Amino acid sequence: MLQKEKELPEHVGPGDSHRGFPARLAVGLKRSFLELGSLDARSLAFFRISLGALIVIDVALRLIDLRAFYTDFGVLPRAVVIEKHNPIAHFSLLMSSGASWFQAVVFLLTAVSGACLALGYRTRVAAVAAWVLLVSIQHRNPVILQGGDVLFRIMVLFAIVLPVSNVWSVDARSKRADPIRPSLLLFAYVAQIASVYIVTGMAKYKNVEWRDGLGLAYSLWLQQYTTWAGDLIGTLPIPVLRALSTGTLAIEIVLPLFLFLPWRVSEIRNICIAVMMLFHLFILFTLKVGLFTLISMIAWLPLLTAGFWQAIASRVRGSRLARLIAVPAAAGHRVASRWRRAGTQAVGGLFLLFLVVWNSANISSGLKSSLRPPWLTHAAFFFGIDQSWEMFSRPITADGWFMIPAVRADGTTVDLFSGEEYSGPRRPDSISASFPGDRWRKYWRNLLSADRQYQRLGLGRYLCRRGFEESDPKRRIDAFQIIAIQESIGVGGAHGSPAKVLLWSHECKTGLLKKWEKTLPYATLPFPKA
Numbered sequence: 001m002l003q004k005e006k007e008l009p010e011h012v013g014p015g016d017s018h019r020g021f022p023a024r025l026a027v028g029l030k031r032s033f034l035e036l037g038s039l040d041a042r043s044l045a046f047f048r049i050s051l052g053a054l055i056v057i058d059v060a061l062r063l064i065d066l067r068a069f070y071t072d073f074g075v076l077p078r079a080v081v082i083e084k085h086n087p088i089a090h091f092s093l094l095m096s097s098g099a100s101w102f103q104a105v106v107f108l109l110t111a112v113s114g115a116c117l118a119l120g121y122r123t124r125v126a127a128v129a130a131w132v133l134l135v136s137i138q139h140r141n142p143v144i145l146q147g148g149d150v151l152f153r154i155m156v157l158f159a160i161v162l163p164v165s166n167v168w169s170v171d172a173r174s175k176r177a178d179p180i181r182p183s184l185l186l187f188a189y190v191a192q193i194a195s196v197y198i199v200t201g202m203a204k205y206k207n208v209e210w211r212d213g214l215g216l217a218y219s220l221w222l223q224q225y226t227t228w229a230g231d232l233i234g235t236l237p238i239p240v241l242r243a244l245s246t247g248t249l250a251i252e253i254v255l256p257l258f259l260f261l262p263w264r265v266s267e268i269r270n271i272c273i274a275v276m277m278l279f280h281l282f283i284l285f286t287l288k289v290g291l292f293t294l295i296s297m298i299a300w301l302p303l304l305t306a307g308f309w310q311a312i313a314s315r316v317r318g319s320r321l322a323r324l325i326a327v328p329a330a331a332g333h334r335v336a337s338r339w340r341r342a343g344t345q346a347v348g349g350l351f352l353l354f355l356v357v358w359n360s361a362n363i364s365s366g367l368k369s370s371l372r373p374p375w376l377t378h379a380a381f382f383f384g385i386d387q388s389w390e391m392f393s394r395p396i397t398a399d400g401w402f403m404i405p406a407v408r409a410d411g412t413t414v415d416l417f418s419g420e421e422y423s424g425p426r427r428p429d430s431i432s433a434s435f436p437g438d439r440w441r442k443y444w445r446n447l448l449s450a451d452r453q454y455q456r457l458g459l460g461r462y463l464c465r466r467g468f469e470e471s472d473p474k475r476r477i478d479a480f481q482i483i484a485i486q487e488s489i490g491v492g493g494a495h496g497s498p499a500k501v502l503l504w505s506h507e508c509k510t511g512l513l514k515k516w517e518k519t520l521p522y523a524t525l526p527f528p529k530a
Contacts, residue, residue, distance in 0.1 A: 052118025072098025120169020184348030201252030213242030460506030
C-alpha cells in the first residue's frame with residue numbers, strides 16, 4: 001500500500017543555493033517530469049471502484065433491451081453484424097449464440113467481473129474478464145454505440161495494467177504491492193485522456209458552424225437530445241451562445257495541453273479536473289447522452305492529486321475515513337524487479353507511440369493511409385482502442401420525430417413507436433423523451449442515414465416477429481410504415497415546417513402492403529412531401 005513514490009527528488013531548499021541556478025533548475029525540471037508520470041494510489045483505487053460500479057450499471061441498463069439489441073430475434077441478427085459491421089479483428093463472445101439466455105449469462109458474468117473489479121478481488125483477472133466481456137457486448141451491436149463506449153473499454157483495458165489495487169482492495173489485504181513509481185505507462189493514461197478532448201476539439205474546429213461560434217448552439221437546438229435545461233439555455237441570445245461555443249473549444253483543445261506542462265503539475269491537474277467536471281455536469285444537465293457524462297468524469301479520477309486526499313483527510317481528522325485515506329508509506333514493500341519495471345516502461349512507450357500515430361490520422365484524414373497500415377488497424381480493433389472522437393463535432397441542422405403507423409389484421413391502427421393507438425401525426429411534447437432510451441435514440445439517428453437500408457429491414461422484421469407473439473390473431477400486425485418527420489433548424493433555434501420522409505414500408509406476410517395501402521397513412525399525411 002503506497003501513497004506516492006518516495007524517491008521523487010525533494011524541492012530545493014535554502015541550503016541548496018550553493019548549487020547555482022542551472023543545477024536547481026535541472027533538479028526542478030527532473031522532479032516535474034517525474035510528476036507528469038505519477039499517479040496517486042488512492043486515486044487509482046477510487047478509479048477502480050468507480051469503474052467496476054459503472055460496468056454493473058452499464059449491464060443493468062443494457063439488460064432492458066437485451067432481446068431487441070443482442071439476439072437474433074432482435075433488430076440486428078448475427079449474420080447482419082458479420083456482413084455489415086465486423087472487421088476481421090473484431091471479436092465478440094455474444095456471436096457464439098443468438099439466444100436470449102446465452103446473452104443473459106454473458107451479461108451476468110460481465111456484472112460479476114465489474115463487482116470483483118470494484119472490490120479489488122483478483123483485480124487483474126477481473127479486469128481482463130471485464131474487458132473481454134465488455135468488448136464482446138459492444139461489438140455485438142455497433143449501431144447503438146457512442147464515443148463514451150469507446151472510452152469506457154479503453155479505461156477497462158488500462159485497469160488491467162495500471163496498479164489500481166494497491167489500496168482499498170481485497171487483494172491489498174492479502175499481499176504486498178509494488179510501490180507506484182513514475183512511469184511512461186502512468187503518463188500514457190494521462191495522454192490518453194488529454195487526446196480525447198484535443199482530437200474532439202480539433203474535429204469540431206474543422207466545421208464552419210463551430211468556427212462561427214454556433215456549434216454548441218446547434219446541439220442545444222436539437223430537441224432529440226436536449227433536456228428542459230438545454231432547451232432553456234438554447235434560448236439565450238446568440239452572442240452568449242457564441243461565447244459558450246468558443247469556451248467549449250478552448251476547454252477541449254487548450255486546457256488538456258497543460259497536462260503535458262512540466263510545471264506546477266499538481267496545481268494544473270487540480271484545475272483541469274475541476275474545469276472538466278463542471279464541463280461534464282453542464283452536458284449532463286443539458287443533453288441526454290446516456291452514460292457518456294459519467295464515463296468521462298470517472299476517466300479523470302486517476303489524475304486526482306495527493307493534495308486532494310490530504311484536504312479530505314484534514315476535514316475528517318480523527319475519523320475512520322481519515323485513517324482509510326491516510327495510506328501507509330512504502331516502507332517494507334517489495335521492490336519491483338528491473339525486468340518488470342522495464343516491461344512497464346515499454347508498454348507505456350508503445351501506447352504513447354500508438355496515441356500519437358493514431359490520433360494524428362484522426363486530426364488529418366490525409367495521413368490515414370500512411371499512418372495506419374492494416375496490421376496496426378487490426379491490432380487497434382482487437383484491443384478495442386480504435387478511437388475516433390467526434391461527438392457533436394458535425395452540427396446537426398435537422399430535428400424531428402418518428403412514427404410507425406401499423407395496421408392490425410382487424411383493420412385497426414397503432415403507432416408502434418409510441419405504443420399508442422394511431423390517431424394521426426402529433427408532435428411529441430418532448431421529442432427527447434419520446435425515445436425509449438438513450439440506446440434507442442442512437443439507433444434511430446443511425447436509421448436516418450441513406451446507407452442503412454439493411455438496418456431498416458432488420459427493424460421491420462423485428463417488429464413483425466414481436467407482433468406474431470400477440471395471442472389474438474386479429475390483433476397481430478399486418479403491415480406498417482416507418483416515417484420520419486423532419487424539421488430544419490435555423491440560426492436562433494427556430495424549427496422549419498415539418499417534412500415527411502418515408503424511411504421504410506414493411507409487410508409481415510406477402511401481399512399485406514397491397515391489402516392495406518389505402519389504410520397506411522403516409523400518402524395522406526398533412527405534411528409536405530420530402
